Amino acid sequence: MLLRTVVPADHPELLALWARTPGIQLRRDDEYEPFVAYLERNPGLSLLLEHDDAVIGSLLVGHDGRRGYLQHLLVDEAFRGRGLARSLLDEALARLARLGIGKSHVFVLRDEPQAMAFWEAQRGWQRREDIQVFSVGS
Numbered sequence: 001m002l003l004r005t006v007v008p009a010d011h012p013e014l015l016a017l018w019a020r021t022p023g024i025q026l027r028r029d030d031e032y033e034p035f036v037a038y039l040e041r042n043p044g045l046s047l048l049l050e051h052d053d054a055v056i057g058s059l060l061v062g063h064d065g066r067r068g069y070l071q072h073l074l075v076d077e078a079f080r081g082r083g084l085a086r087s088l089l090d091e092a093l094a095r096l097a098r099l100g101i102g103k104s105h106v107f108v109l110r111d112e113p114q115a116m117a118f119w120e121a122q123r124g125w126q127r128r129e130d131i132q133v134f135s136v137g138s
């Protein structure tokens with residue numbers, strides 16, 4: 001199992017992984033150009049897992065200079081329950097910490113019970129009762 005930094009050439013395999021994983025919503029931002037722009041804006045942060053040359057896990061990692069933001073954390077079904085999501089998270093937070101980013105957020109859809117249960121179970125992560133997210137744009 002190899003955990004490594006995402007590069008633009010990983011896009012087709014990542015897109016296929018995201019598309020076949022229930023619970024992941026694909027958006028225009030997942031198309032090639034915005035994906036590459038995101039990687040350039042957040043160099044050396046997004047991560048993937050490779051097994052036998054196949055991409056089986058991902059975590060998109062960015063920051064705004066103050067806070068980190070995580071998206072598309074997923075592990076292919078056959079590889080779940082082995083601590084792989086944890087290893088992606090640990091590596092992402094370590095890389096953010098090296099940039100001076102000590103606090104990160106993840107936005108989780110309330111109607112995705114498996115994802116909610118995962119985040120509820122993560123040590124150190126707190127569900128925020130004091131914040132409501134407002135968004136504009138598509």
Ligand SMILES: CC(C)(COP(=O)(O)OP(=O)(O)OC[C@H]1O[C@@H](n2cnc3c(N)ncnc32)[C@H](O)[C@@H]1OP(=O)(O)O)[C@@H](O)C(=O)NCCC(=O)NCCS
Nearest residue numbers: 023073074075080081082083084085086114115117118121
């Ligand atoms: C959520 C997901 C990434 C977990 O991947 P994983 O590799 O199986 O997770 P890990 O094995 O690293 O688990 C880490 C810890 O979380 C716990 N955990 C894993 N999945 C869980 C779940 N669905 N509910 C509750 N706890 C869970 C594990 O027991 C483990 O706890 P421990 O460290 O105390 O033993 C994976 O199930 C997945 O890809 N789901 C679909 C996509 C998704 O919902 N992603 C989240 C979007 S925000």
